Structures are given as structure tokens and as C-alpha cells.
Amino acid sequence: MTFRWLKPYMPRSLYGRAILILLLPVVTLLLVVSVIFIQRHFEGVTRQMTQAVSREVQVMAQSGMTVDEAATSDMARVLEITVEQIPENDVPKQDFRRWYDVTAIVVTREFNRLLPDVAAISLPDDYVVKLYFVRDGEAFELSFDRRRVSPSNPHQLLVNMLVFSILVTIVSYFYLRNQLRPITRLSRAAEAFGRGHNVPYRAAGAIEVRAAGNAFLNMRARIERQIEQRTMMLSGVSHDLRTPITRLKLGLSMLEAEDSELLQRDVLEMERLIEEFLAFARGAQEGVPEAVDPTEFLSEIVEDSARAGDKVKFVSHAGEGQVMLRKNAIRRAVSNLIGNAVRYGNHAEVSMKLTERMLRIRVEDDGPGIPADSREQAMKPFARLDVARNQDLGSGVGLGLAIAADIAHAHGGTLRLGESDALGGLRADIIIAR
Incomplete structure (x- = not known):
């Protein structure tokens, strides 16, 4: 709870989190x-x-020799200490070391603790x-090799x-990538299947990942089998329903009764309602995904609707490229939105925006719109919002x-x-991730 502020800065991908889990202990151990x-x-x-060196310096300092004698003495040669007399003004006012020299501290x-009379270091x-000393008005400097007081090459370890930490991290990364690759493949296969694409996938990896992969394959096979069975059932139902409806239409066309026209209108309405039920039951499984230019495709849909008598126009488009779509399904979705728009309004406008991440198809009308608190209900099957949409303007079963x-x-x-900013009615956006 107290570390929520860290969440925006944490990696979101599985690779990023795995690398963080791998590097964090290594860096902590190094520190x-x-x-x-x-x-x-x-x-x-x-x-x-x-x-040890301070004791040698004390021996020379207490030998009683003058500076010149100490500089040429055998003791200085044996102890490898250089003695040099300097002007008193050349003695530093304070100790000096480089800021990053840790051992110099x-x-x-x-x-300073062992040589109380040292003037500066x-x-x-x-x-x-x-080392600088001042005695009896004389200043002298003792110098010796730095390696005598500091370990040589302390940075080697x-x-x-x-x-070796970098080497181990690289080896661990390649091993970790091989372990994460089956999870990534499973994620891509599940995401593609959610979008209606069936990509090849074979369960692999650790036991747990392989179990999840096999469960996904079994689930995908069951769903595909159910879709296939539903498609076959719908084909049979569609054929069986159209045959008696066609006979009714032929029979009514030969009647000379005054109300035969009304009966024919009822049969046509029943045929349209059955088509809506079948379209909803068929769902989005019509056709296979294919690369589609959305600008040309939407222009074609709008032209077909305009020829059918709908007051609709394609007003704008942004972005170029192709998107994987089921053409028949998208055509049905956009046509339904256009049909609703012109049914409850005077005219409709269609626009499109294509980016690297998504495709947005927008249909707007100048009708009464739908209140914000009823929009979620409006997208449920068989919903009829009498208050928001005047049902006298057209019949339907709430499936569009x-x-x-x-x-x-x-x-x-x-x-x-949502609410259309341009026309004031309903705005319907189909947003599809690329």
C-alpha cells in the first residue's frame, strides 16, 4: 500500500519485470x-x-640527525624514505587528497593519530x-611510495x-528469455484468437506453461467446434425458414383479397426480423480476416447505403494503410449503425481515423440520441429504449x-x-486495435 507511487515507474512487460527481478539482487549484492x-x-x-610506515617515520624523526644528514643516511635508503628540506612557506596549510580516493581518508x-607533530599530509x-614537518624553524618533507600504505590495485576485485556479474546477467538473460518465450507465444496466440485470427501454436516450455498452453488449445478447439456446429445449424435454420416464407409470399401474391397487401407487408417484416435474429446468432464469424483498406471499404459501404435511399455521406478520413478485418461482419456492423442513424435522425455522417495502434469508425446522426445512463443497456440484445429512441419511426427487435x-x-x-459534437445526436464509434 505504501509503495503505490512506485507503480508508474515499474516495467509493465513480462520481459521488463523479469530483468528487474534478475538485476535487482545482483546490483544489491554488488553494493x-x-x-x-x-x-x-x-x-x-x-x-x-x-x-608500519608511521613507526619507520618516527625512527627517522627521533634519530637526532639533521635534515641534510637524514637525506643522505643509510637509514633513509634502507627505509626507502626521501628527506628534503623545503621553505616553511611551502608547507601546505591543510591535508590534501583527491575527493574520490577512499583509502586516502x-x-x-x-x-594524524600516530604522528602528532606532522604539519600536513x-x-x-x-x-x-x-609528510610535512616543521621543527626548530626548519621545514622538511618526507616522501615515500604510496604502495607502502595502500593495497596495490584495490579496484581489481x-x-x-x-x-563477472555482467557475464552472469547476460547468461541468465538468455536463459530467462528462453523460459519466457513460450509464455509470450501463448499470449500472442490468445490475443490473436480473441481478435478472430487463428495462428499456429504448440505448447512448450516449463510444466506449468505447457499445461496452460494445452488448456488454451483445448479451449480453442471447443470454441471452434461450437462455432462450426452453430454455423451448420444456422445454415439449416435459414434454409428451412426461407422456404415456407417464400411459399407464403407466392401464395399471397395470387390472392385477390383487399387485405393481401397488408399480409404481404407482415410477411416481409417477419422475414426481416428473422434475418436480424440469424445475423445476431451468426455473430462476427462471417468470412475470414483479410487485409482491407478502410477508406475504400467505408466509402463503398456508404455508397451502397446512399443508393438504398439512406441520407448518409462519408465526411472525412485520416490515416492510410490496411487493417485485418472480416469484411462481411464489418459491413453488417457499419450498415446497422447507419440504418439506426437514418431511422432516428434525418441524416448520418461517417468518418474514419487510422493510426499505428487502432482503427476508429464513427457514425453520427442528428436524432434524439441516447442518454448516458442508458447507453450500456442499449448495446444489450433485444433492448428497446422507448424513451430515448422513438419506436414509431421504425420497427425492430433491439439487435442493431x-x-x-x-x-x-x-x-x-x-x-x-456518445453524443455527437457535430450533429447533436448519437455518436457510435467502432474502435479496433491493430
Whole structure:
């Protein structure tokens, strides 16, 4: 609960989270080992070496020799300490070290503790240490090799740790990628199937991933079998219903009764309602997905509707490219939206927007619209919103929006209803992810 602010900064993909899980322990281990090593090993070794050199410096300082004598003495040669007299003004006012020199902190602290009379300490580089003293009005400098007070190449262990950590991370990444690849393939197959595409997939990977893959394959096979059975049933029902309706129409056409025209109108209405029921039951499984230019496709649909007497026009389009669509299903969805628009309004406008991530098909009208709290209900099958949409303007069973929504969902998209800014009526958007 207290770490919710971190959520926007965390990776969202499975690969990103796996890499974070892999790198976080490695980086933490490096930091902990580095800190402990510097504090325990470097500091301890540096302290011991500095103490040894400080005793040698004390021996020379207490030998009673002058500066010139100490500079040429055998003791200085044996101890490898250079003694040089300098002007008192050349003595630094304070200790000097480079800001990133960690061991210099320990060296400076130990010399100041063990040599109370030292005036200043300078560690300008990795090669020399300089101690400054002022005695009896004389200033002199003692210098010796830096390696006598600091471990040589202290960075080697850290470099080795870093190099081998990177190597282990790379090896772990390739192994982890092989473990995550079956999950990614399963995700792509499930996403494609949700959009109406059937991509080849074979269960692989760890036992748990393989079990999930086999469960997906079984589920996909059952769904495809049910769709196939429903398609066959609908084909039979459609054929069996059209035959008696056709006989009724032929029989009514030969009647000379005054009300035969009304009976024929009822038969035509019954035929249209049956077609709507069959279209809803058929869903979005008409045809196979194919690459479609949405601009040309929507222009064709609008032209067909206009020739049928609908007051509709294709007003604008943005973006170019092709989208995988079931043409018959999308044609039915857009035609239903246009039919609803011109039924409850005077005219309709169709527009399209295509981006790298989605396709949006918009149908707007100048009718009464649908209240915001009733739009979700309007997309359910057999919904009839008498208050929002005047049912006297046209008959129906409330399947137009439901069919459009079902087709949008079958393409991995959605149907959204709103208020038209341009015409003031209903705005229906079919949004399909690419």
C-alpha cells in the first residue's frame, strides 16, 4: 500500500519485470559486498600498512640527525624514505587528497593519530605520499611510495566482480528469455484468437506453461467446434425458414383479397426480423480476416447505403494503410449503425481515423440520441429504449447495436456510444486495435 507511487515507474512487460527481478539482487549484492569489502578489508589493510610506515617515520624523526644528514643516511635508503628540506612557506596549510580516493581518508586519519607533530599530509596521486614537518624553524618533507600504505590495485576485485556479474546477467538473460518465450507465444496466440485470427501454436516450455498452453488449445478447439456446429445449424435454420416464407409470399401474391397487401407487408417484416435474429446468432464469424483498406471499404459501404435511399455521406478520413478485418461482419456492423442513424435522425455522417495502434469508425446522426445512463443497456440484445429512441419511426427487435458491439468485440475492439459534437445526436464509434 505504501509503495503505490512506485507503480508508474515499474516495467509493465513480462520481459521488463523479469530483468528487474534478475538485476535487482545482483546490483544489491554488488553494493553490499563492495561496502563491506571497502570497510573491512581495504580499511583494515590500509590501517595496518600505515601504522608500519608511521613507526619507520618516527625512527627517522627521533634519530637526532639533521635534515641534510637524514637525506643522505643509510637509514633513509634502507627505509626507502626521501628527506628534503623545503621553505616553511611551502608547507601546505591543510591535508590534501583527491575527493574520490577512499583509502586516502584512512591514511590521513592514521598518520594524524600516530604522528602528532606532522604539519600536513599530501596524497596527490597513486604513486607518492608526502609528510610535512616543521621543527626548530626548519621545514622538511618526507616522501615515500604510496604502495607502502595502500593495497596495490584495490579496484581489481571490484572490477572482477562487475565483469563477472555482467557475464552472469547476460547468461541468465538468455536463459530467462528462453523460459519466457513460450509464455509470450501463448499470449500472442490468445490475443490473436480473441481478435478472430487463428495462428499456429504448440505448447512448450516449463510444466506449468505447457499445461496452460494445452488448456488454451483445448479451449480453442471447443470454441471452434461450437462455432462450426452453430454455423451448420444456422445454415439449416435459414434454409428451412426461407422456404415456407417464400411459399407464403407466392401464395399471397395470387390472392385477390383487399387485405393481401397488408399480409404481404407482415410477411416481409417477419422475414426481416428473422434475418436480424440469424445475423445476431451468426455473430462476427462471417468470412475470414483479410487485409482491407478502410477508406475504400467505408466509402463503398456508404455508397451502397446512399443508393438504398439512406441520407448518409462519408465526411472525412485520416490515416492510410490496411487493417485485418472480416469484411462481411464489418459491413453488417457499419450498415446497422447507419440504418439506426437514418431511422432516428434525418441524416448520418461517417468518418474514419487510422493510426499505428487502432482503427476508429464513427457514425453520427442528428436524432434524439441516447442518454448516458442508458447507453450500456442499449448495446444489450433485444433492448428497446422507448424513451430515448422513438419506436414509431421504425420497427425492430433491439439487435442493431448488439450486433455491432459483438462484431467489434470479435475484432478485439469495442463499440462506444456518445453524443455527437457535430450533429447533436448519437455518436457510435467502432474502435479496433491493430
